């Protein structure tokens with residue numbers, strides 16, 4: 001099964017996924033070289049960052065950043081319209 005949930009990798013690298021989600025990601029990484037490369041790149045970026053060597057930061061793949069942004073937006077927009085509806089209801 002090929003399921004490239006790239007937006008998850010940032011959370012995965014930060015250790016913010018639940019055990020279940022982490023397992024899903026790791027199972028996918030085991031069979032998807034492309035995603036493995038992305039995660040390795042991200043981990044390398046984070047290590048460099050933690051060492052305070054941000055000038056030497058390797059660039060993240062553009063598509064990865066786009067996927068994360070698209071995901072954040074997809075979650076944020078419905079949230080925002082819910083919030084708006086709640087506000088209007090009070091007026």
Ligand SMILES: [Zn+2]
Nearest residue numbers: 003004032035
């Ligand atoms: Zn993949």
